[in-house]
Amino acid sequence: MHLFRFLFGSALILLQLVTTTNNFFAHGFYNKDIGVSVKGATKSTTRANKLLLSNGGDNRSTPITTMESKAQTAKELFGKYFDETRSTEEEVIPVTTAIAVAPGRVNLIGEHTDYTGGFVLPFAIDYSTVVYGQGSVKVSADGNGESKAKISFASALFPDSLKTFEITESSTPSETPDWTSYVVGTVFQYLQDLPKGSEIGLKFCITSDVPQGSGLSSSASLEVAVGRFVETVLGEYAFASDRKQEDFFPPKVRALRCQKAENEWCNSPCGIMDQAISSAATNGSLMLIDCRALEFKVTEMAKESLMLEDPMPVIVVANSNIKHSIGGGEYPIRVAQCKSATDALKKVNPDIVTLRDATMEDVENAKEYMTEVEYNRATHVITENDRTIQAKEELEQGDWKRVGELMNDSHASMRDNYEVSCKEVDILVDIAQNFPGVYGSRLTGGGFGGCTVTLVAEDSAEELMAHIKSEYKEKTGIDCPYFVTRPTRGAHLLSVKDFKPIVG
Ligand code: GLA
Numbered sequence: 001m002h003l004f005r006f007l008f009g010s011a012l013i014l015l016q017l018v019t020t021t022n023n024f025f026a027h028g029f030y031n032k033d034i035g036v037s038v039k040g041a042t043k044s045t046t047r048a049n050k051l052l053l054s055n056g057g058d059n060r061s062t063p064i065t066t067m068e069s070k071a072q073t074a075k076e077l078f079g080k081y082f083d084e085t086r087s088t089e090e091e092v093i094p095v096t097t098a099i100a101v102a103p104g105r106v107n108l109i110g111e112h113t114d115y116t117g118g119f120v121l122p123f124a125i126d127y128s129t130v131v132y133g134q135g136s137v138k139v140s141a142d143g144n145g146e147s148k149a150k151i152s153f154a155s156a157l158f159p160d161s162l163k164t165f166e167i168t169e170s171s172t173p174s175e176t177p178d179w180t181s182y183v184v185g186t187v188f189q190y191l192q193d194l195p196k197g198s199e200i201g202l203k204f205c206i207t208s209d210v211p212q213g214s215g216l217s218s219s220a221s222l223e224v225a226v227g228r229f230v231e232t233v234l235g236e237y238a239f240a241s242d243r244k245q246e247d248f249f250p251p252k253v254r255a256l257r258c259q260k261a262e263n264e265w266c267n268s269p270c271g272i273m274d275q276a277i278s279s280a281a282t283n284g285s286l287m288l289i290d291c292r293a294l295e296f297k298v299t300e301m302a303k304e305s306l307m308l309e310d311p312m313p314v315i316v317v318a319n320s321n322i323k324h325s326i327g328g329g330e331y332p333i334r335v336a337q338c339k340s341a342t343d344a345l346k347k348v349n350p351d352i353v354t355l356r357d358a359t360m361e362d363v364e365n366a367k368e369y370m371t372e373v374e375y376n377r378a379t380h381v382i383t384e385n386d387r388t389i390q391a392k393e394e395l396e397q398g399d400w401k402r403v404g405e406l407m408n409d410s411h412a413s414m415r416d417n418y419e420v421s422c423k424e425v426d427i428l429v430d431i432a433q434n435f436p437g438v439y440g441s442r443l444t445g446g447g448f449g450g451c452t453v454t455l456v457a458e459d460s461a462e463e464l465m466a467h468i469k470s471e472y473k474e475k476t477g478i479d480c481p482y483f484v485t486r487p488t489r490g491a492h493l494l495s496v497k498d499f500k501p502i503v504g
Pocket residue numbers: 110111112113114115270271272273274326445446447
């Protein structure tokens with residue numbers, strides 16, 4: 001994994017927040033979670049819901065960048081780098097102007113199950129990446145030769161570093177990928193849609209407020225926002241090769257393409273979860289995703305508690321401020337261990353294709369063919385799949401206590417069987433799990449640092465956050481920013497006139 005090496009620093013809008021959110025937004029230095037932070041955002045606003053985003057400082061609400069503000073920032077940058085009135089290439093018409101948005105995500109449960117075809121239960125969050133730009137397509141008259149793309153883009157983070165790439169269908173990924181690889185790798189996936197010999201011209205600017213390196217999928221949100229933008233430019237050509245499929249669902253194809261971009265262009269063997277939820281999330285709902293079939297089941301939390309005495313919950317995200325590093329050595333090792341565990345399982349049950357197919361009985365039967373580590377990894381994945389399916393049902397029933405137990409069990413399994421937690425995250429989880437009103441708490445995302453997700457009674461959330469702040473600092477010496485969140489919508493477009501979401 002090379003992507004650790006790219007330093008992105010913090011962006012101005014994030015710096016606005018840093019005064020109150022400490023380092024939550026300040027670490028932009030991770031391999032996998034590479035986004036492009038908003039620089040020079042012009043305004044922010046305070047949410048009506050006091051709980052929606054707390055600051056880790058003194059429990060005041062913290063400003064969050066509005067979608068309008070992100071879009072405005074990207075537009076202003078675009079105006080700076082590109083002359084809006086000129087087409088990408090003189091003879092290329094028509095020019096499409098579009099604004100695409102894609103969110104980061106929190107996974108409630110179902111961790112390290114996606115790359116073995118299992119189940120995950122994530123939701124999209126308010127933090128997102130925005131792409132503002134123009135593009136055009138020149139369709140080849142004779143249908144000969146390779147299609148190509150000329151791409152010019154800038155990030156809010158690098159005001160003086162406009163990047164330009166020309167790629168063709170036979171282009172290959174850089175051996176030393178950096179953040180531009182997420183962008184270029186994604187555009188590459190769309191060349192197949194055009195008739196042979198065609199050309200795409202793209203110029204755009206990117207802003208984002210997805211906290212980087214915190215396990216909240218800033219990189220997936222970058223890929224998905226770029227993908228959504230390119231699709232708009234391609235218009236009727238977008239997904240040409242996929243439209244014939246019976247179950248054609250653009251968010252699904254987009255997710256697969258973005259995952260491919262990340263796997264092949266960014267040296268990150270990630271699963272499909274992050275791109276899938278960023279692409280397909282429904283406003284207000286979680287999604288149970290079957291990562292093998294790529295089926296999405298909209299999951300709504302019950303509007304009432306199953307047990308009248310259980311208060312309704314909210315979801316709190318807390319950041320350990322330990323750098324999350326999925327593309328570092330450990331994530332690919334887990335992927336490989338799952339594969340070798342599967343090979344052992346095949347010896348006792350040839351029907352097993354991935355860990356998704358195995359039961360704990362199979363694992364016991366195959367124990368003699370496995371190392372202890374492989375046994376533990378398989379145990380995590382198989383039990384986590386069960387917990388995830390159960391959690392969906394309990395959420396819909398409003399059985400918050402049961403959901404919480406499943407979350408706690410998930411964390412224990414990630415810590416002990418899968419070994420993807422770390423001391424600080426365990427401390428954070430422990431603080432939350434022992435606080436009155438908390439139903440459950442666990443590590444969310446790839447692990448080795450990053451964030452925790454906690455289901456807590458709404459009335460106790462403010463106190464919990466204050467408690468986390470002081471206890472975590474006392475036990476680790478590290479600040480712990482946090483926020484209350486709710487499920488929001490997946491990739492979509494904004495109107496270029498008023499920056500309002502275009503729904504549908
Ligand atoms: C990262 C990866 C996902 C998934 C999670 C762990 O976020 O990108 O594909 O594997 O880790 O659940």
